[in-house]
Amino acid sequence: MEIIYLATSAGINLGLAILFFTLYSVFRKQHANAGVYFTRHLLRERQRMKLTGEEKETFSLENLVPSATWVKRALDPSEEDILKSSGVDAVVFLRVFIFCMRFFMICTIVAFGALAPLNYTDTYLADNPDEKKEHAYGTLEKLTILNISYGSMRLWVHFAVLYIISFSAYALLYIEFKHISKLRLEYLDTVLPQPDQFTVLVQSIPQPENEELSYSDNVDDFFRRFHPIEYLSHHMVYKSGHVTSLLNELEKLKLKIFELKQKPPTERKPRRAGLLGLYGPLVDPVELHMQKLEDVHHQIRQCQMEFRQKKKEIPNAFVTVRSRWGATVTAQTQQSTNPMHWVTQWAPEPRDIDWPNMEIPYDQLFYRRIVSTVLALALTAIYYPIVAAIQLLDNLDNVKKYLPNVIVANVLEIPAISSLVQGYLPALLLALLLYMVPSIFFFLSRIEGHPSVSHQERKASSKMFSLLAGNIFLASVLSGSLLTISETFTEDPKGIPRRLAEAIPTRASFFITYIMTTGWAGMPLEILQSGVLVLNFVKRNTVEKNKPLLDQVLSLPYYRTLPLVLFFVLLGLVYSIVSPLILPFLLIYFTLGYIVYRNQVLNVYEPAYETGGQYWPEIHSRTIGCIVFMQIVFIGMFSLKGLKSASIACIPLPFLTWLFHEHCRQRFLPIFKNFNLESTMKKDSIDDESGRKDEILNSIRDAYMHPALCHVDLNVDQNSKTQRLLPESSAFVEPDIPV
Structure with a gap:
């Protein structure tokens, strides 16, 4: 060249x-x-x-x-x-x-x-x-x-x-x-203390021998038998396609209501309450969207009640134990004579989980x-x-x-x-x-x-x-x-x-x-x-x-x-x-x-x-x-x-x-x-000596609950979409923000 x-x-x-x-x-x-x-x-x-x-x-x-x-x-x-x-x-x-x-x-x-x-x-x-x-x-x-x-x-x-x-x-x-x-x-x-330090992802959970039992019962029985001292609780993974779409719709409605509330009432153009706004009485768009929000919330609650049924469970679960030492032993050892059953690994952070992927059976991977x-x-x-x-x-x-x-x-x-x-x-x-x-x-x-x-x-x-x-x-x-x-x-x-x-x-x-x-x-x-x-x-x-x-x-x-x-x-x-x-x-x-x-x-x-x-x-x-x-x-x-x-x-x-x-x-x-x-034993000892162990376990117990089962917050006073990735405290260097 x-x-x-x-x-x-x-x-x-x-x-x-x-x-x-x-x-x-x-x-x-x-x-x-x-x-x-x-x-x-x-x-x-x-x-x-x-x-x-x-x-x-x-x-x-x-x-x-x-x-x-x-x-x-x-x-x-x-x-x-x-x-x-x-x-x-x-x-x-x-x-x-x-x-x-x-x-x-x-x-x-x-x-x-x-x-x-x-x-x-x-x-x-x-x-x-x-x-x-x-x-x-x-x-x-x-x-x-x-x-x-x-x-x-x-x-x-x-x-x-x-x-x-x-x-x-x-x-x-x-x-x-x-x-x-x-x-x-x-x-x-x-x-x-973080939830992932105490939690193990368990995949390929075998079918219970008793057909009346669920995967959740099988997980509880297995870990009470083989990890009786360390086992604390578990959360199953569920098929959640429909409720996930409802939750997304709920978030969009909350965001829309939040945006409408920022406008003065004189700038909010009334809409008709009928189908596609073509008929019915004129109402404030905030009230109209609030009604839709309540309807979607009711549907979500119905779906959550159905989740406890056996047919909704996926043979994957997050198992929480009482100590970091217990999580280390559980995550890094083979649990069963069949290495394709009860497969364990460290759980990702709750915010790092791809929940739709959690629904994929282990034998498909x-x-x-x-x-x-x-x-x-x-x-x-x-x-x-x-x-x-x-x-x-x-x-x-x-x-x-x-x-x-x-x-x-x-x-x-x-x-x-x-x-x-x-x-x-x-x-x-x-x-x-x-x-x-x-x-x-x-x-x-x-x-x-x-x-x-x-x-x-x-x-x-x-x-x-x-x-x-x-x-x-x-x-x-x-x-x-x-x-x-x-x-x-x-x-x-x-x-x-x-x-x-x-x-x-x-x-x-x-x-x-x-x-x-x-x-x-x-x-x-x-x-x-x-x-x-x-x-x-x-x-x-x-x-x-x-x-x-x-x-x-x-x-x-x-x-x-x-x-x-x-x-x-x-x-x-x-x-x-x-x-x-x-x-x-x-x-x-x-x-x-x-x-x-x-x-x-x-x-x-x-x-x-x-x-x-x-x-x-x-x-x-x-x-x-x-x-x-x-x-x-x-x-x-x-x-x-x-x-x-x-x-x-x-x-x-x-x-x-x-x-x-x-x-x-x-x-x-x-x-x-x-x-x-x-290291895990040292940190566990520090928690025991400080008397904070029970407080920590209570705070992480439900960290891995499936999002479709979590309590739905209907508060629209702030846009929750901007809060998802933000931890409570971190050090920052003050920038020169134009105000």
């Missing part, structure tokens, strides 16, 4: 980034947008009444002047502040960016500082014009390892940098794993996961030709083959158009094409039947990373059809490193433009919250005039962001030595991401659940996979470049990486998979 194409992409994305950051710095100061950019604070501090629009906003020129004060406010809070306000998961999410910044700073100094001049000053491409013509190499390829002469001693510098990068990754990953493990242990030791995997592979296969077609735009010679000569001569020959098509358009189209894929994978992960939203997000994240690494990177690098690629891997497995070494350098420029398009412009677009901003504007000026948007409580998009971050880690590792020019672009992306997401975590995103940092082991494992892939590539790269001794000397690296990974798994992974008896 020529420099002009890269400069075009850099100019467009840098311009968009500056524009979006400028708009954000102005929009965040506006009174009308406080519900978009300070949602957490407004909801938690109950400032809703101050921002109903009853007061007119005072115009100020200062509010129209862009400023960067928000950056300082985002960076000021310590990790402890974020831990208190947003939890361990949010801290782990930000630690991923910290790891990436530290690691790629080292890579940039070592690889870019040393290898870029070394590559550029060699003469391989100049001495071999036929090869350059054949592959259409441009100016930027002189900065890559392609420009190193065959058998050159300069390759030993690349070899040394490979070892430096590998051992730097080991050191930083170990530091992060150790730090996050410490955070998790501290969280488990210091967190207030295996088949559902097969179906989900097949559909995910099918989606990857469907996307492959589309992605391949988009990446044809990266080379104008390929594009010209499929277009009429008139367009080629009159359009693509214009320098500005050719720069735009080759330098920016492919990355933009690819980013747009992938926008909906994370949501599709989340849906596929949900149909697998996982009981918690957090588990579903982790599975969706895994699927998305596989698509990015396998489809966008590996398949596009190797080119050809899927059949050709599979033949390469099956017929000549020993030639895989060499094939990768030949193909990877040719795609460096495309991935640089993709990083700029997705990262440089994507991060400012994330902080701008354009979709929510437009929705807020529409609602304030139409159906909810003069009222800020506070009903849209968002949580961190783990399954969207983490796969892309890890994909960029893969690109950085592979290309750090092949094409070190990519490193400064990555470093800018991770720095922007850290600043932007600190701001979002503090002001916008409300935690929907807390897993105690269980994302990190998966992040660690995928990073290890990326490191191994990089090392395998360079076994082939040095062989391809005629330095077989360096290629042989690289062979121990993948084994060293595997040994390091195994050490981390043995040292740290059990902390994330199991709860230890030592």
Whole structure:
């Protein structure tokens, strides 16, 4: 690729980034947008009444002047502040960016500082014009390892940098794993008593031998026999499709009544009480909706009375025990001689439960996961030709083959158009094409039947990373059809490193433009919250005039962001030595991401659940996979470049990486998979000594009652929709909310 194409992409994305950051710095100061950019604070501090629009906003020129004060406010809070306000998961999410910044700073100094001049000053491409013509190499390829002469001693510098990068990754990953493990242990030791600490999810409950007994009777009998001291109570899962729809209708009616009550009686247009408002006496819409509310409530009460019938039960239950120690033993042991019966695991947090998935029988889960995997592979296969077609735009010679000569001569020959098509358009189209894929994978992960939203997000994240690494990177690098690629891997497995070494350098420029398009412009677009901003504007000026948007409580998009971050880690590792020019672009992306997401975590995103940092082991494992892939590539790269001794000397690296990974798994992974008896006994002893044990047990006894059985609150004095994700107390850093 020529420099002009890269400069075009850099100019467009840098311009968009500056524009979006400028708009954000102005929009965040506006009174009308406080519900978009300070949602957490407004909801938690109950400032809703101050921002109903009853007061007119005072115009100020200062509010129209862009400023960067928000950056300082985002960076000021310590990790402890974020831990208190947003939890361990949010801290782990930000630690991923910290790891990436530290690691790629080292890579940039070592690889870019040393290898870029070394590559550029060699003469391989100049001495071999036929090869350059054949592959259409441009100016930027002189900065890559392609420009190193065959058998050159300069390759030993690349070899040394490979070892430096590998051992730097080991050191930083170990530091992060150790730090996050410490955070998790501290969280488990210091967190207030929570229902999930005392509760076990029991699945595949067998049919009672006595047909007159229910699943609930069977659970009670089993745990009284085998856990007589620890067993406290249980809650069954029920088929609740109809009552769930009634509860949703009830919430909508409560919200509608709440909104109507905010209006003066003179502004509430009377409606007829008959069907669809076509006949009957005129009544106040509040009274009309209150009548509907009472009717729906009566239907819900009738359904709840029927739930106790045997036919409504699902063979899944939440069992609450009297101590954390008892929950640990119950959740982490096999309960029956048949391992497919009485299957136990730790219960998710009550707010993390996907109740519709709880109704899925345990014996269906295996088949559902097969179906989900097949559909995910099918989606990857469907996307492959589309992605391949988009990446044809990266080379104008390929594009010209499929277009009429008139367009080629009159359009693509214009320098500005050719720069735009080759330098920016492919990355933009690819980013747009992938926008909906994370949501599709989340849906596929949900149909697998996982009981918690957090588990579903982790599975969706895994699927998305596989698509990015396998489809966008590996398949596009190797080119050809899927059949050709599979033949390469099956017929000549020993030639895989060499094939990768030949193909990877040719795609460096495309991935640089993709990083700029997705990262440089994507991060400012994330902080701008354009979709929510437009929705807020529409609602304030139409159906909810003069009222800020506070009903849209968002949580961190783990399954969207983490796969892309890890994909960029893969690109950085592979290309750090092949094409070190990519490193400064990555470093800018991770720095922007850290600043932007600190701001979002503090002001916008409300935690929907807390897993105690269980994302990190998966992040660690995928990073290890990326490191191994990089090392395998360079076994082939040095062989391809005629330095077989360096290629042989690289062979121990993948084994060293595997040994390091195994050490981390043995040292740290059990902390994330199991709860230890030592800590649980200590906390139980503290509860006993304080005399709060009975109070705690009474408070958690009904935490896992099925939502369809819970008491229905008809209070419409406040919008309950905005209260669902908000815990009672958390530490916050005071923002500069415009009032």
